[in-house]
Amino acid sequence: MEPTPVLKEKFFIVIRGKSRKGFCRGCIGRVEAELQRGELMGLLYSGGGGGGSSNAGSPKSGGLVRREDTYPLSRHQAQLLLFVSPASKRLELLCNPQLFSAICELSQDDLVVVKHKKGHLPGLVKNLMQIGRKENKDDLHMLGFEVEFVDSDHNLSSKKPAAPPPLFSAADIVQVVPSYSVPLGLHWKDSQCGDLNRKGVTRINSMPNIGSHARRVRENRTEQSVIQSQSSSTSHVSLEVGSMVEVVSNSGVTVYGVVHWLGVPEGKTDKWAGIELDYEVNGCSDGEYRGQRYFTCKGGRALFVPVTKCSPDGRFVCSSTGRENPQPTDTPPVPTYEDPEEDAPPIPESEALSLLVGRMKGIQGHINSCYLDAALFSLFGSSVTLDNICKKPADTEKPITCTLRKIVNRLRRQGFVPAQNVMNFRKQLGCDTFRTEEKDPEEFITVLFQKVLCIEPLLKLRSGQETCQGAYTFQIFLEREQMGQMPTVQQLLDTSCLSGDLKFEKMPSCLMVQMPRFGNKYKMFSHIIPSTELDITDLLYNSPRECFLCGHLAEYECLQCLPDRKLQPGRIKQYCSTCNTQVHTHPSRQGHSPKALAVPADAASDTPVPRHMMQLFAVLCIQTSHYVSFVKFGPDPHSWLFFDSMADRCGDDQHGYNIPVIRACPELGDFLSKPEEELACSNPSQASELVRRLLCDSYMFLYQNPATPLSKPNHQEP
Template identity: 35%
Template sequence: MDCMCSKKRRPRGDGDMYLPRDRHGHNSVVPRLPSKKKLSSGITRCDPAPWHPERHFCESDSAPLRINDRVVWVSDHGPEYGTVRWLGHLHDTSEDLMVGVEFDNQVGTGTGKYRDRQLFEAQLGHASLIPLLGLLKADDYLGEQAPVDYGNSCFYTSHIDRRLKLPASSHFQEFYEDKQKHGGSSRGLPQPTSDAVNHVNPLYEKRQALNAQAEAKVSGERRQTSEKGNCTTNNYVSVLGETDADVVELCGVNRGIQGHHNSCYLDATLFAMFSCTNLFDDILNRARDPDSDIPQYEKIQEVLRDDIVNTLRRDRYVPSKNVMKLRQLLDDLGCVSGLTTEEKDPEEFLNSLFHALSVKPFLKLSSQQETHLYQLFVAKNEKLEIPTVQQLFHQSIYECKLKFQRAPKALIIQMPRCGKQFKLYDHIVPSLKLDITDALEDAYRFCYVCGRQATLECWECFRPEVGLECTSYCDSCSKTVHQHKDRTDHKQEPLLIKDSLRMDAPLRREVMDLFAVVCIETSHYVCFVKCPVKNKHTWCFFDSMADREGGEDGHNIPKVDNYIDADTWFGPKGLDKLSEMIRDDKSKILPGMTRRLLSDAYMCMYENKFVKQYE
């Protein structure tokens, strides 16, 4: 096995496999579960979760684990937590259902590659393959709440009742009994009856009691915190919109952040950054550094975290007085004047906030500059009647001759416009996926012609309607392409790849996901935010001043709406539909929310979920 697990090989045998190491470097072997069953016909090596006619279940539908589930594997030195990245079979090893796990700690030795195939992607040294029966779901494992010094054998017994629930059928029972005859593990099976199990029951009962005490203590702490009214870092509040029911609860009148005294620039930005994503939560929880942080650091952080973010996530509503506290604190710093009363732009607020909280820049550019925001500087291209953010991003990289030194966890892109006065394009379609592969220094690139690894870059081959992809070639294709009379004078540069990347980095495209769009119309900012409902494309629209009550002496009423047309207008179908409306001069009759999304986009926010895990 290549890269996936420990390189200290055990003697080859039927169904040999390599398992993760504990953090002390020792291999810890979970018994293999052999089977006499033959492979189903037509199943090839490394199949991800195939259908098994003889067992009457499809592992992708009925397996107890799913991709991205959190799991625990226990070594001789304690539990190791990880995330499921792959499920399937290794048919040159055994018929057991295998789980590709990306561990939080460095207990593997690879990046997710098995022999010559990249099964999944993981940080170097964190990937391992483990039999299904060698894992527990993290939610079922209570080890973190009440650490107890217990023997290695106790773990398997003390967690039998919280095991993974495997498909129940006569065929599976036969499969299990077949394994038992050959010395397989009894972990995860209905009723433990061995002497070893009975012997450790007293320890198991003691552990259960300790876990119950720990749960009671944690619950008590949460009640006390809740009674105080303000959330703290010890009582994490989940983001909004994680389920359909949560989205329904989020939407409505008096939802979101209440606007007051020209605060919409701040309201929309904060809602976009914190309501439905935890991408920026490290800003809320970093302890103050007395050597570098300002004296007001803790107060500003506390107001942002407790009075705004956690209040929003807990109550789904933040009164304007809470936001005014933050505006006053930032205004007192003097970096940007008029934050409590005047109209401002989101970047002015963000620059002030990031400076006050010493937030490290998200972007490191090839020009050696560092920045939190990326402004699209582009000349208008008449060939792009309705550009996408992807096209404008590539054009900006090309025209500025810049690259990113590394993939960022967050990318906040400012559209090519200046407030409400100037818009380079009447319509811009936000790209749901932003491919930044060709904007990275020292990253693997793909040949535009054949798709193999690129070795050369030609800036002069750039075409705005195609993007940066058409600037990278392998040696062979570059030679062919540049034989054309229009390209014989092009200057090509070799792509420099760091040696550390050549060895283990998987050939994959670096793609970021859109999670928020801040828009402006007649000096008023609103935002669209993606709700993290699993396997759904759900967006909501937020306006901190959707209505008003009481005239001049009254107050604004914030509102959150479900943007039900998201599937219609995001992506290629929306672009085609918009192009047709523009040709027929019907673009002015776009639905209200859609018009604001496509005509008034001011700032698009993207996240890199892969990088986010490690920063």
């Protein structure tokens, strides 16, 4: 097949896929030709970050790479990323498109915050530097930044004007401070740098001099800044947990973060905010303030300030004095995407954080779609059990199934699905209420599996001796008096099944358990403890079970023994014939009515019974009519993500778009790894914000049996 020559210079970075002829994840390449089968023929560049090499980026080798495994770059972007090392840091930077875009537009005298051995320090960009000698026409200069530090008195800290400022890569820049954030009275000294004698490092004289533009912007915003400073003590924006905010530090540097706690700390009289910053800052904590823990995060990221010091994150909120509100045609800056024919596999655990975590990640919400966004991300964000639903050839599928497959593929390849894709899917569901109204997740899930995917009911439930009934989700029904104040999902499931005389006909491949609540208006329990594993051995019909006391083959089951405090309350009680007689001779149990079990004829009385376990892989939560989800993206106990399809918004309700956010939340692993007895005695109010949200707002728990794939009916609907 003849390759198509590339007329214009094109560069790319490999974002996913296995290493292929040298093109591993994070490497930079230049397109030499494009093949019709969806592959790129390119040159691979070697680079040395942090000044570790004096040679320019040289093409090390050539090879083929799939187009869908790459992300296009401009020459300038490629040069900046080439100086970043190791390659994994390039992908981390690319996962923050707002920051990377701002770095690409830096110019002289722009204020930045850089990572340094002394911590995160503010400084001024002085020069854009070419690193390496260009020895042949295919070489590509690496680019870095000379940054001059600024001390707390707003003066340049360089004491020796002749010494060149330190050199930083794009990955060393953790923040670009907007020009309008610089407070009044902050005047920068003019610096004079002598000639550089660094081997292989050259100042680019043609660096865009946008610094003068930045100063004009500051001058134009002077009046606005004065008004803001005069009114900041009397009024402030309404905040809530989850709000994205910015705070101007005493040194004039703006820091950004997410509100995790609101309240009046001990020793204070006014309202304060506990904020998790985007990066570590010297002097910040891990969620403690004056010896009291208010939330939990990584060390050096927790900042506590009065709410009057907070304002909306200026990177995502359109200012009334800035450009006009986005028009309906405005869309967030997302990479273009071409859907290949082959299905994308589940995201590997090693790649999930770099691909998914950040703003404008996951599925973008639009017009009450959070129930659908959270459900789709929970089902297809990482679950291997549900992976084979998109394996049918695209040319024989219904249009709506093709649309769903494209959503799943884009999520797994690019880490982001625009709202328009989901709106098309909602329209194809066929019901007007799915297009604009908020639905219950269980209603959408039933339609998804039954009508869209044509999958047989996930559950086959037997009530007493009656025939089986099919279902896609399991609703918990019980009396509040049957449980303690903070039950586990295992206890809720066991009690509900025994109370309703229900059994699973066979081991389900996927079990979605609805909690005893009705939307955001009523919930039976204020807190529910997630069970990371569900043991459904004792809930399977006509399956061997072991005696609760002696371990031999069980022949009887007793519902009245379930809450018995002397027999592990909340645990299902089944007994062999001997133990059943002995247990029910106790005066407090003589009124019980044990029920005979259906015992398989070939079951041996003294053979250990294998346990049938299901693993938790996602949790849907609801708070104030808004659905979010927690999803486990790998086997590691700490591999948890939090997803909100409408975490923030750019523009007003009529114009603009929602900003979906995905956050890593390893603290869930720490919490859920505790013994069940310790969890039952824990105080949810002292837990971190995300753990507390999981305990208080859980709506549906999703479990899977990885050994059992989902099945489709023998016939296929047209």
